[in-house]
Amino acid sequence: MTASALALTATAACSSGTSGNAASSAGLTGQPIIIGGSGPDTGQVFNAPEQREGLQAAVDSINSAGGINGRPLQLEYCDGKFDPNAEISCARKLAAKKIVVAIDPFFAADASDTAYKILDDAGIPQITRGTPVGRLTSTKSYLLSSGAPGWFYGEVASLVNDGARKIAILISPSPSAQFASQVMARALDSIGVRHTTVVFDPKTDPTGATAAAKATADGVQGVTLSLTNAAIPVVVSAMRHGGYTGEIASCSCSFTPETIQALGANAEGIKVVSQIAFSTDTKNPGVSQYLSDLKKFGAGAPPKETGLFAWSGVKLFAAVVKPLDKIDAASVTKALNTMTAPVDIGTVAPWQIAGKKPPVPEWPRVVNTSVQIGVVRNGAIQPSDEGFINPFAELRKVAVTKAGG
Numbered sequence: 001m002t003a004s005a006l007a008l009t010a011t012a013a014c015s016s017g018t019s020g021n022a023a024s025s026a027g028l029t030g031q032p033i034i035i036g037g038s039g040p041d042t043g044q045v046f047n048a049p050e051q052r053e054g055l056q057a058a059v060d061s062i063n064s065a066g067g068i069n070g071r072p073l074q075l076e077y078c079d080g081k082f083d084p085n086a087e088i089s090c091a092r093k094l095a096a097k098k099i100v101v102a103i104d105p106f107f108a109a110d111a112s113d114t115a116y117k118i119l120d121d122a123g124i125p126q127i128t129r130g131t132p133v134g135r136l137t138s139t140k141s142y143l144l145s146s147g148a149p150g151w152f153y154g155e156v157a158s159l160v161n162d163g164a165r166k167i168a169i170l171i172s173p174s175p176s177a178q179f180a181s182q183v184m185a186r187a188l189d190s191i192g193v194r195h196t197t198v199v200f201d202p203k204t205d206p207t208g209a210t211a212a213a214k215a216t217a218d219g220v221q222g223v224t225l226s227l228t229n230a231a232i233p234v235v236v237s238a239m240r241h242g243g244y245t246g247e248i249a250s251c252s253c254s255f256t257p258e259t260i261q262a263l264g265a266n267a268e269g270i271k272v273v274s275q276i277a278f279s280t281d282t283k284n285p286g287v288s289q290y291l292s293d294l295k296k297f298g299a300g301a302p303p304k305e306t307g308l309f310a311w312s313g314v315k316l317f318a319a320v321v322k323p324l325d326k327i328d329a330a331s332v333t334k335a336l337n338t339m340t341a342p343v344d345i346g347t348v349a350p351w352q353i354a355g356k357k358p359p360v361p362e363w364p365r366v367v368n369t370s371v372q373i374g375v376v377r378n379g380a381i382q383p384s385d386e387g388f389i390n391p392f393a394e395l396r397k398v399a400v401t402k403a404g405g
Contacts, residue, residue, distance in 0.1 A: 028063060030071030033327050035059075035317065036099035036124070037075060037310065038090040038115075039106035043082035051106060052077055053298045054307030057290070058314035060297035068318055068327075084110040091115035095122035100329050102126040103313040104144070106306070111175070116141075125333045127313040129275065131253075133179060136363040142336050144313055145275035145348045146369045146391070149360065151251035152183040153391040154273035154371035155224040158249045160193060160398055164222030168215040169197045170235060171226040180226035180251075187391075191399040196220075200227060200235050212238035216246070225250040233262040240266045249273065252305055252374075252381075260379060267376045273391075274372050276312060277347045279303040281372075281383040286312070286346020312347040319343045349388040359392035369393070 039051035059073045067073060076097050078090035087107040094102060095118055102124055107115035113134035119126055120140045128135050130147020146154075159167055169184050171177035181197050188195045196218075200211035208231075215223050216239055223239070225232060225248065232254060239248070252274035260267045277284045282291070290311050291303055301307060320335050320343060321327050342350030349370035356367040370388035374381040 028067045028070060028072040030067065030069070032072050032074040033068060033321075034074045034076055034097060034099050035314070036077070036094040036097065036102045037105065038078040038080050038087065038094065038102070039104075039306070039310075040082035040108070041077075041079035043080075046082040046108075048106070048304075048306045050301040050304045050307035051104070051310045053294065053301035054290075054310030055103060055314055056299075057293040057297040057307075058311040058318075061289075061293040062314070062318050064297075068322060071327075073314070073318070080107060080109070080115075082109045084112070084115075087115045088118065091118035095119060095124060098329070099124060100327055100332050101317055103317060104129060104310045108132075123329050123333070125329060125336055127317060129309055130366065132176075136365050138365065140333070141365050142353065143365050143368060144309065144316065144351070146371055147275070147363070147366050148180070149183055149363055149366055150275050150369060150371045150391060151253060151273050152180050152224075152226070153187050153395065154373060154389075155249040155251060155271075156184050156187040156193075157389070157391040157394040158271045158273060158373050159222035159224065159247050160188075160191065161394060162222070162247055164193075164247055166194045166218070166220050167196075167222045167224060168220045169195060169224050169226070170211065170215045171197065171199055172228050172231055173199050173201050174228075177226040184224055184226075187395055191395050200231055202231060202234065206234075208235040208238035209242070211235055212242050212244070215239065216242060216244040220244075220246065222247040222249065224248075225254070227254060229254050229256055229259050232259050233266070236263055236270070237266050247271065252278075255376075255381070257302075257304070257380075260376060260381070267379070270376045272374045272376065272381050274305065274374065275348070275370075276305070276308055277372055278374050278381050278383045279305065279308055280374075280380050284346055284383075286315075290347065308347060312345060315345045315347075316343060316351060319345060 037055045040047045041049050059075045063072045078093050080087040080090045087110045125140050127142050130143040135141040169181045171181045198211050198215040249271040252272050255272045277287050281287050338354050339352045340354045342352045344350045351368050358364050358366045369390045369392050374383045
């Protein structure tokens with residue numbers, strides 16, 4: 001996806017501001033705790049209204065249960081329109097509102113990281129999904145889970161653990177996909193597994209046949225994907241049509257319900273790696289609560305990963321700040337940094353920062369390292385029985401086994 005070049009003013013870029021369900025906070029008389037969020041509610045290139053729905057459902061759920069120590073949560077939300085100028089304007093607006101935290105701010109069109117840095121400079125902590133790359137190092141970024149590296153190490157681990165010893169990394173010609181390929185190559189190099197990288201460009205290879213043939217040649221046993229949503233059905237169908245029956249793995253970031261539907265029968269058996277629990281995992285108490293909250297407080301958005309990320313961020317924030325007498329950006333930052341007792345909200349592995357070290361030093365914010373791996377069955381992603389795993393540790397096991405053997 002490419003960002004549009006529209007120049008929007010702050011007024012046009014942002015929603016009307018405060019969002020909330022008055023009924024859910026009835027009876028709460030304490031000073032509101034204002035949290036911020038931003039995402040592409042609208043936009044010609046890409047939109048994800050389920051993000052606002054996830055945030056608001058969590059806010060209303062918490063308020064209906066008494067708020068945080070009697071104080072209601074209040075969501076300040078800004079529509080970034082998947083436009084870099086609008087996203088930067090949203091960041092400025094949220095900073096001016098003096099929010100105490102930004103929950104999963106989704107500034108994906110602004111590749112410069114400028115919008116996030118505005119929040120950094122304002123001292124506002126951000127509970128994020130760990131994209132773009134700058135969020136892996138910023139001291140104001142608190143990754144809800146393993147960040148983008150978790151997706152890509154997870155793809156590799158899912159194939160290697162099933163015995164693949166020659167892997168193709170199939171990517172789109174974009175900076176984000178190139179970063180993904182570098183991370184996956186690094187993971188494979190660390191355990192001595194052979195790999196090759198293939199770039200699929202629909203402009204020169206509209207059917208995907210050339211990329212598919214290159215990716216599955218010479219005894220490849222597994223293929224990882226870092227492709228756009230539109231490219232996945234083209235290339236996977238070409239691989240299957242060419243006779244490839246080996247393993248395929250993708251991150252959940254691009255393997256959406258729409259992608260699965262477009263793939264049809266070709267989606268069956270593909271492994272999908274997620275930073276958080278799958279919304280189909282109704283045995284997970286956190287997921288069940290999310291689905292219940294969405295049904296009760298939502299405005300019709302379907303359960304999707306973006307919504308679950310946002311909902312989970314609010315729930316984590318509420319758990320972290322509950323013991324605090326004073327809640328502002330500085331106290332929230334301190335509470336996040338000193339959280340020693342793991343917080344378990346169900347939708348991610350138990351979360352903490354204090355005392356934990358990153359498995360890869362150059363990504364110091366990646367300390368909560370778990371992912372969940374699912375498999376597409378009958379048109380939906382079904383979670384594995386393993387629950388949350390640490391893909392970094394899984395690959396270290398392989399390296400140790402090979403060294404010992």
